[in-house]
Amino acid sequence: MKRKLNNLFLMVLPLIMLAQGVYATTPEEQGLSIAREMDKRDEGFKDSRAELIMTLKNKRGDESIRRIRTRTLEVIGDGDKSLTIFDHPADVKGTAFLSYTHAKQADDQWLYLPALKRVKRISSSNKSGPFMGSEFAYEDLASQEVDKYTYRFIREEKIDHRDSLVIERYPVYENSGYTRQIVWVDKEHYYPVKIEFYDRKNSLLKTLVFSSYHQHLNKFWRAHIMNVVNHQTGKSTRLEWNNYHFQTGLTEKDFDQNSLKRTR
Amino acid sequence: MHLGLPGAPGLIALICAAVASSIAYGDWRGNISAEHRFFPEQSLFPEQYNSYTSVAIEPEYRRQWQDGKNLFTFLPFARLDNHDKERSHNDIRELSYISALDGYEWRVGIRKVFWGVAESRHLIDIINQTDLVEDPDEEDKLGQPMVNLAIIRDWGTIDIFVLPYFRERTFPGNAGRLRTPYAIDEDYPLFESDQEQRHIDGALRWSHNLGDWDLGLAYFSGTNREPILIADPAGSPALVPFYGLISQVSLDIQATKGAWLWKLEALQRKESSSQFEAAVGGLEYSFYGLLGSPMDLGIITEYLYDNRPNGTVFDDDVMVGLRLALNDTQSTELLAGMISDRNDDTRMLTLEASRRIGGHWKLELIARKFDSTALTNSLYWLRQDDYIQFTLGYYF
Numbered sequence: 001m002k003r004k005l006n007n008l009f010l011m012v013l014p015l016i017m018l019a020q021g022v023y024a025t026t027p028e029e030q031g032l033s034i035a036r037e038m039d040k041r042d043e044g045f046k047d048s049r050a051e052l053i054m055t056l057k058n059k060r061g062d063e064s065i066r067r068i069r070t071r072t073l074e075v076i077g078d079g080d081k082s083l084t085i086f087d088h089p090a091d092v093k094g095t096a097f098l099s100y101t102h103a104k105q106a107d108d109q110w111l112y113l114p115a116l117k118r119v120k121r122i123s124s125s126n127k128s129g130p131f132m133g134s135e136f137a138y139e140d141l142a143s144q145e146v147d148k149y150t151y152r153f154i155r156e157e158k159i160d161h162r163d164s165l166v167i168e169r170y171p172v173y174e175n176s177g178y179t180r181q182i183v184w185v186d187k188e189h190y191y192p193v194k195i196e197f198y199d200r201k202n203s204l205l206k207t208l209v210f211s212s213y214h215q216h217l218n219k220f221w222r223a224h225i226m227n228v229v230n231h232q233t234g235k236s237t238r239l240e241w242n243n244y245h246f247q248t249g250l251t252e253k254d255f256d257q258n259s260l261k262r263t264r
Numbered sequence: 265m266h267l268g269l270p271g272a273p274g275l276i277a278l279i280c281a282a283v284a285s286s287i288a289y290g291d292w293r294g295n296i297s298a299e300h301r302f303f304p305e306q307s308l309f310p311e312q313y314n315s316y317t318s319v320a321i322e323p324e325y326r327r328q329w330q331d332g333k334n335l336f337t338f339l340p341f342a343r344l345d346n347h348d349k350e351r352s353h354n355d356i357r358e359l360s361y362i363s364a365l366d367g368y369e370w371r372v373g374i375r376k377v378f379w380g381v382a383e384s385r386h387l388i389d390i391i392n393q394t395d396l397v398e399d400p401d402e403e404d405k406l407g408q409p410m411v412n413l414a415i416i417r418d419w420g421t422i423d424i425f426v427l428p429y430f431r432e433r434t435f436p437g438n439a440g441r442l443r444t445p446y447a448i449d450e451d452y453p454l455f456e457s458d459q460e461q462r463h464i465d466g467a468l469r470w471s472h473n474l475g476d477w478d479l480g481l482a483y484f485s486g487t488n489r490e491p492i493l494i495a496d497p498a499g500s501p502a503l504v505p506f507y508g509l510i511s512q513v514s515l516d517i518q519a520t521k522g523a524w525l526w527k528l529e530a531l532q533r534k535e536s537s538s539q540f541e542a543a544v545g546g547l548e549y550s551f552y553g554l555l556g557s558p559m560d561l562g563i564i565t566e567y568l569y570d571n572r573p574n575g576t577v578f579d580d581d582v583m584v585g586l587r588l589a590l591n592d593t594q595s596t597e598l599l600a601g602m603i604s605d606r607n608d609d610t611r612m613l614t615l616e617a618s619r620r621i622g623g624h625w626k627l628e629l630i631a632r633k634f635d636s637t638a639l640t641n642s643l644y645w646l647r648q649d650d651y652i653q654f655t656l657g658y659y660f
Binding site for chain 2 (some may be wrong): 056088090092093094108117118121122123124125126129130132175177253257258262264
């Protein structure tokens, strides 16, 4: 039986090699080119603003709400800059978070504490930590640069009656909370539809599902609902994005410490 | 001192009326809190109490125009204490207008400005006077009238401050705890300048971020925010604050290297007849995702040095601390720290904890312990003043 399998494998192998020769790509190269295409399709948004309602749910179904506003500046050739303003819970109202993400180095992050009027430079080594007590880690919400992962194409698959490309990606960042992520990419629009996150022990940690995609400025697709379920704790978090605006005229100056202190 | 404001109850009524009438106009936020302080040990002086209850209100009104480029802020504060009449006080923390132009910002009015990076002591933070009666940690500040021009360039930000009016430090009253052995007579302060509170102070600061490094360099010239307490020249058994004229250069640096934060604040201050140096510096290291949990644990250690001729608590001290963030839905946090003098056996221990309840409430706990047997250390006078404080705040 075993011998037979080996024989079969030997027969099929040249066919696989032939197929690869035709496309001139390995699964790694295919995965990378899918990631590049995703990045390319989102290029040129310049800046965006949005409002976010975050609903945290524990195992028993108790809910708590966070309200946030975000401003993002596209930086070509490096990670984006972003400013996050907290509106709820009321005790953190006025707190703001400034982040310069980088593809390869550590991000630069500052937190503005309104009670002390203090801008505090904080470590960005906590990327795997929970964002505001939610099931989203900082690294899940940061700008997704191509260089942050290595990739491998797995297969094509239908998901919700739509064709998708399934890729696996491996974080380059050594302190990432994940060994790998499996991403379902919409084959037509190249946006993520679903992501499975595997923890440091390589067991399934959580599943993120993107839905209610809308196209902005006839180009940029944004999911207005993002739902993540933690399979290990039973907790979940739902993000609802509203009032998306693109190319609103934000500049570098809107993402420095002076504007961080002025942010309301 | 009180800027001609009505008393605390009047101010609260005024604020409530203002909140009610203009709630739909601009943006209101803030908090109302009830606080209880308990001192388990017998007081040093018979006029002091073992427990104090107070309420405070701190609403904030904001209005902005042109996408936040122009901004008006009004932030009054008032506290009512059941025993200490000096702790019952009110203040305008902010009444300011900010206008951001291309490469410049004008910030005019009563404001609060923070400088510094260290955790154990805010050494170089000099623009605002300390509202000491609020908390002995010196983190609460009185509103400072100012004209501040910020010039924002690629090579950093230059801040120019003109500070036309001086605010005197607040101190606990006779019935209050955490005070000096003799009462402080705040009604007769002494100033080195003939212009007293109207002496115009000034400051200049350059700050910049270079990758991992955050840098600040500053110069201040004017009335010292830290008074020297002297025997009343009029002969009463009280202390009076003396506010000298100083000039000071200061430096603050933070290097953020992965999970390590390296911090340094240093200054040199010239007084009329002397000069001294002081510094606080150290590091903070954080363990993120402690033992596979969502919790973060930070370890802080700082060294404090100060050679001022009149002495200070922080002359040659070491601080160690732990910061624990549970990263739970209620944002539960804990900070424990100890500052010990390297020469006498004086120690100050602090525990701070906070936890949110629902979407609008927050419970805070502060406990402080002063261990001192050294007569020469000014903490000696707080040796019976260990306390536990609970605060329940409603945020809106």
